Amino acid sequence: MSVRVIVEKCKGCSICVKCCPFSAIDMENKIAVIGDACTGCGVCVDECPFDAIEKTEDHVKKDLSEYKGVWVFAEQREGKLMPVVIELLGEAKKLAAEIGTDVSAVVCGDEVDALTHELFAYGADKVYQAVHPELKNYRTDAYTKVIEEAINRYKPEIILLGATHIGRDLGPCLAVRCDTGLTADCTKLEIDPDDKKIRQTRPAFGGNLMATIICPNHRPQMSTVRPGVMDKAEYVAGREGVAIRLDVNFKEDEIRTKIIKIVKEAGELASLTDAEFIVSGGLGLGNPEGFELLKKLADKLGGTIGSSRACVDSGWIDHSYQVGQTGTTVKPKIYFACGISGAIQHLAGMQSSDYIIAINKNENAPIFEVADYGIVGDLYEVIPAILEEL
Amino acid sequence: MKILVCVKQVPDTNEVKIDPVKGTLIREGVPSILNPDDANALEAALAIKDNDPNVKVSVLTMGPPQACEMLRECLSMGADDAYLLSDRAFGGADTWSTSNTLAAGIRKIGEVDIIFAGRQAIDGDTAQVGPQTAQRLDIPVVTYVQHVEVIGNKVVVQRQMEDGYELIEVSTPCLLTAVKELNEPRFMSIYNIVDACSKEITIWGHEDIKLSPENCGLKASPTQVFRSFTPPTKGKGEMLNGTAAEMSKNLVSKLKGLHVI
Ligand SMILES: Cc1cc2nc3c(=O)[nH]c(=O)nc-3n(C[C@H](O)[C@H](O)[C@H](O)COP(=O)(O)OP(=O)(O)OC[C@H]3O[C@@H](n4cnc5c(N)ncnc54)[C@H](O)[C@@H]3O)c2cc1C
Numbered sequence: 240m241s242v243r244v245i246v247e248k249c250k251g252c253s254i255c256v257k258c259c260p261f262s263a264i265d266m267e268n269k270i271a272v273i274g275d276a277c278t279g280c281g282v283c284v285d286e287c288p289f290d291a292i293e294k295t296e297d298h299v300k301k302d303l304s305e306y307k308g309v310w311v312f313a314e315q316r317e318g319k320l321m322p323v324v325i326e327l328l329g330e331a332k333k334l335a336a337e338i339g340t341d342v343s344a345v346v347c348g349d350e351v352d353a354l355t356h357e358l359f360a361y362g363a364d365k366v367y368q369a370v371h372p373e374l375k376n377y378r379t380d381a382y383t384k385v386i387e388e389a390i391n392r393y394k395p396e397i398i399l400l401g402a403t404h405i406g407r408d409l410g411p412c413l414a415v416r417c418d419t420g421l422t423a424d425c426t427k428l429e430i431d432p433d434d435k436k437i438r439q440t441r442p443a444f445g446g447n448l449m450a451t452i453i454c455p456n457h458r459p460q461m462s463t464v465r466p467g468v469m470d471k472a473e474y475v476a477g478r479e480g481v482a483i484r485l486d487v488n489f490k491e492d493e494i495r496t497k498i499i500k501i502v503k504e505a506g507e508l509a510s511l512t513d514a515e516f517i518v519s520g521g522l523g524l525g526n527p528e529g530f531e532l533l534k535k536l537a538d539k540l541g542g543t544i545g546s547s548r549a550c551v552d553s554g555w556i557d558h559s560y561q562v563g564q565t566g567t568t569v570k571p572k573i574y575f576a577c578g579i580s581g582a583i584q585h586l587a588g589m590q591s592s593d594y595i596i597a598i599n600k601n602e603n604a605p606i607f608e609v610a611d612y613g614i615v616g617d618l619y620e621v622i623p624a625i626l627e628e629l
Numbered sequence: 630m631k632i633l634v635c636v637k638q639v640p641d642t643n644e645v646k647i648d649p650v651k652g653t654l655i656r657e658g659v660p661s662i663l664n665p666d667d668a669n670a671l672e673a674a675l676a677i678k679d680n681d682p683n684v685k686v687s688v689l690t691m692g693p694p695q696a697c698e699m700l701r702e703c704l705s706m707g708a709d710d711a712y713l714l715s716d717r718a719f720g721g722a723d724t725w726s727t728s729n730t731l732a733a734g735i736r737k738i739g740e741v742d743i744i745f746a747g748r749q750a751i752d753g754d755t756a757q758v759g760p761q762t763a764q765r766l767d768i769p770v771v772t773y774v775q776h777v778e779v780i781g782n783k784v785v786v787q788r789q790m791e792d793g794y795e796l797i798e799v800s801t802p803c804l805l806t807a808v809k810e811l812n813e814p815r816f817m818s819i820y821n822i823v824d825a826c827s828k829e830i831t832i833w834g835h836e837d838i839k840l841s842p843e844n845c846g847l848k849a850s851p852t853q854v855f856r857s858f859t860p861p862t863k864g865k866g867e868m869l870n871g872t873a874a875e876m877s878k879n880l881v882s883k884l885k886g887l888h889v890i
């Protein structure tokens with residue numbers, strides 16, 4: 240029998256050095272090192288407060304069969320669910336049905352009763368509630384701690400988070416704490432019909448390649464999912480479920496960041512993911528005022544404007560309007576690409592729109608390769624003409 | 630003050646092409662670059678150093694031996710020293726393994742006050758390695774940082790959100806991940822290029838950072854690539870003809886016919 244230090248977990252507290260009956264442990268660079276005098280008695284394994292020493296022979300893998308159910312992180316901001324949560328619930332329902340399990344939501348906040356009912360209505364069978372004043376706004380340490388504890392206690396098989404600025408902060412922290420894998424920014428999830436494990440597909444290399452990722456031997460299986468990609472869950476008024484309160488308490492200094500203030504940037508927030516019509520502009524607009532023309536068309540259709548990254552980089556429009564790999568993924572009924580060349584990173588965010596209409600001066604622009612209808616022409620002539628026809 | 634910047638050498642995904650016949654990625658001839666967000670991370674560190682000559686900036690990467698080129702570029706921008714974690718055993722790492730290896734390297738480097746990473750690397754676009762490294766080192770993390778101010782042992786940052794930002798205070802040591810809005814990376818300077826050539830790059834393998842091979846690389850990675858494929862393209866539709874007015878009329882009547890408007 241032998242013991243081994245898990246270097247990643249060792250905090251250098253040296254309790255093991257003192258407790259070792261054979262003086263076999265030394266500290267080197269603040270990490271415990273087990274020397275030749277070790278008899279494998281295992282005293283240190285029990286004494287280590289950080290579980291940083293293990294017996295190698297009896298090292299058991301996690302019992303995967305203990306992990307059951309699909310969880311959705313119900314991200315709220317200012318007491319409102321993020322739209323992606325409803326998409327995640329829609330997807331979770333499908334996955335759970337294929338595995339034969341149920342769907343739970345985890346919600347953190349200072350007041351979650353209304354949200355809980357909403358989550359039930361959107362299909363959650365259970366809602367795990369973490370309620371505490373410190374959870375009102377997202378903070379990495381607070382949310383990570385609470386959800387990690389819930390995962391260890393209730394052992395979900397799959398966890399889905401929205402790939403928002405919050406989900407992409409929380410997900411990686413949880414995955415390391417729970418010692419499991421995480422697949423980022425998934426655009427497709429499927430259940431392997433044979434082993435019931437999840438297959439997670441995501442774009443890589445700037446959208447040039449798709450990769451399907453599995454996490455075979457660790458639980459939970461975790462994914463962040465791009466907002467705007469999955470179909471929304473149906474709302475069933477009055478649908479009920481089981482609410483489960485989580486124990487929440489924080490020690491002083493345990494939450495190591497402080498929010499001084501939250502600043503909303505002036506102007507409306509582009510709700511690109513919900514829009515049915517998007518009129519998007521690129522550098523071909525020639526100047527920022529060009530967006531005013533696009534706005535006319537968008538308003539007429541009841542939609543919104545969008546943008547390529549090049550315009551955002553030029554300071555013509557706010558980042559929240561950017562469509563693409565590093566912006567928002569959209570799938571409206573109609574996507575107008577006006578003066579956009581169609582770089583792969585842009586296509587990655589709009590290719591699954593129902594109809595794509597490209598207006599571009601250059602007949603060889605790659606955007607035409609994905610357009611349902613292509614118009615070669617000057618957008619300043621074509622858009623007014625379309626407005627005339629509507 | 631000691632600042633460490635995690636940098637990664639990545640293929641320039643703008644230059645990546647797909648083999649139209651085989652449908653595979655052509656990586657040959659694709660230039661390797663310093664990951665764009667990491668250049669912002671390094672710039673943030675160097676800007677702090679500009680204001681305080683007592684600041685020392687180190688860069689750290691895990692990668693193959695040729696990542697030395699990128700480290701020299703970082704030195705030429707003004708970093709003081711560079712570390713390369715390179716070992717066969719590190720190959721095929723997912724973010725679990727990468728963060729584990731980087732954290733072991735950082736422990737060996739010793740006390741650092743601020744660690745910068747890029748928000749995400751353009752080859753994988755995961756944005757996971759930064760926060761995961763912080764978890765392993767048990768230090769606080771702020772992601773999506775678009776502005777940094779160091780005040781003594783406190784750091785005040787703007788964390789970019791979809792609709793604005795949060796102003797956050799955190800104590801050192803901490804890890805911050807940089808977005809491109811943070812700054813404009815500087816160019817290499819002639820003076821530094823000359824200097825960089827003579828600098829030694831520290832190279833460590835798994836034994837140096839006390840990681841057993843089964844805790845590194847592919848072996849330790851919980852996630853595995855099941856398959857990869859080129860995205861199916863939507864296929865070209867119909868090109869409309871005529872004058873702007875004719876094409877617009879045609880378009881609107883087609884869309885009405887499809888009942889989408
Ligand atoms: C890591 C990374 C991530 C990226 N992420 C994104 C992303 O999320 N989203 C994104 O959009 N880009 C992204 N990009 C940038 C992308 O590669 C392109 O640079 C960008 O999409 C180009 O924008 P554009 O089409 O507006 O400009 P250009 O490529 O300059 O195209 C302008 C087009 O307008 C046409 N035109 C000019 N005048 C007129 C006129 N009067 N009428 C009609 N047409 C006209 C031209 O023929 C041309 O095709 C990313 C790049 C990198 C490296």
Ligand SMILES: Nc1ncnc2c1ncn2[C@@H]1O[C@H](COP(=O)(O)O)[C@@H](O)[C@H]1O
Pocket residue numbers: 635636637664666667670689690691692724727731745746747748749750751753754755756757758759
């Ligand atoms: N192999 C690596 N070596 C050093 N830093 C890395 C490595 N991989 C990722 N990083 C850092 O983590 C950030 C996020 O990477 P990723 O999670 O791969 O998107 C990058 O911008 C780097 O700062």
